[in-house]
Amino acid sequence: MIRVLLVDDDALVRAGLSMMLDGAAGIAVVAEAADGQEAITATDAHAPDIVLMDLRMPRVDGITATRRLRARSRPPEVIVLTTFDTDENVLHALRAGAAGFLLKDTSPPQIVEAITRVAAGDPILSPRITRRLMERTVAQAGAYERARAALAALTPREHEVALAIAQGRTNADIATDLAMGVTTVKAHVSSILTKLGLDNRTQIALLAHDAGLT
Amino acid sequence: MIRVLLVDDDALVRAGLSMMLDGAAGIAVVAEAADGQEAITATDAHAPDIVLMDLRMPRVDGITATRRLRARSRPPEVIVLTTFDTDENVLHALRAGAAGFLLKDTSPPQIVEAITRVAAGDPILSPRITRRLMERTVAQAGAYERARAALAALTPREHEVALAIAQGRTNADIATDLAMGVTTVKAHVSSILTKLGLDNRTQIALLAHDAGLT
DNA sequence: CGTGTCCTCCCCCGGCGGGGTGGGGGTCCG
């Protein structure tokens, strides 16, 4: 039996979810809360496995409530369920430790399935969120690839210098770090600039940064 | 009826998948292919809605096959189905245009569900992949937040200058772009450096870059 | 063995970047 806590400031929404979930096999709604503060006390009182969490609520919002819940010992898994899927919301929710992010247009059986999945330890995201995460990842992977391809034209030593530049280091620093004269560093930098068709060391730093060179 | 093409170099795997999928409602396996080259010709011949694509195959691998398929007019949706979930594979597959990435430990009913979801236009990822994407996003969101917090100390004008620096632009460029004297730009840059505790404009660029300022 | 590439380094120099000083203007607030 998966113990679920419902958190939403709208009593009607809670009632609907409660009815829908209690009808499902293996799921029991053990408590409800109308805001983040109540969610925390209710969690302490009823020890749910899963918390279905709304975001826009009075007193304590869903994000901070999630963060506080996840900071506890034996924390419940939190599934955010909201209408607003801004990047802000998604990032903050995931950062706060949510295991799932669902939009309120999710169909009842899918919500049930999401709860069982999360209870089994899997993460769950609404398709639209998944798509955005994929696009975001692909986009930065694109920059990564391009940067990598560009840096491939560099010799090993130039590569090291480029990396040092991407740390924001000055030529003198790089010289001591790599054990060579400042003149040599400058020669490498010039070579890098011409090879990559850039003007500044700043641009080198940005490119190398995109290539994933910490 | 969702038309499916199976692509895998192992005949046994194809047979198993075919049997399992044909038993499902609404799904018809219309063709099979043993490598990427066959996958392309089979796609042209049978116009499937969904291609279940393995990665490690002779002649043409699954990634390039996916890329070529997606480059066609009216391309099928591609679901990658593989045992190896390296970051390399996942990123390349998504970049090649795959709508889904499943591991071969996925249960038959879940594969069926994944196919119907993708046919409906939704993306689909194995839980482990989703988790990795989430972690990756959260990690870079951390740098994002820190950078944002730091940049919050800047005045609006300084913010603009920082953004320009993150483009790799020179002071003179910034002066003309923002319609002010070079002296003013330098004043802003100095102010930014002291406020953020940095030494170089390069470091400003890196910080602003982390903050998502394109 | 010659050629090429890479790494190393020198000197010179123009220009940009960063710091300091000093000053003008505006708004907003106590």
Place this chain on the structure above:
DNA sequence: CGGACCCCCACCCCGCCGGGGGAGGACACG
């Protein structure tokens, strides 16, 4: 009104950056 910010600008100084020219040694490849 006097401060407190913020924005704007000019002048000077100096150090770092970037470009040019020149040059030597190591190593590999044909």
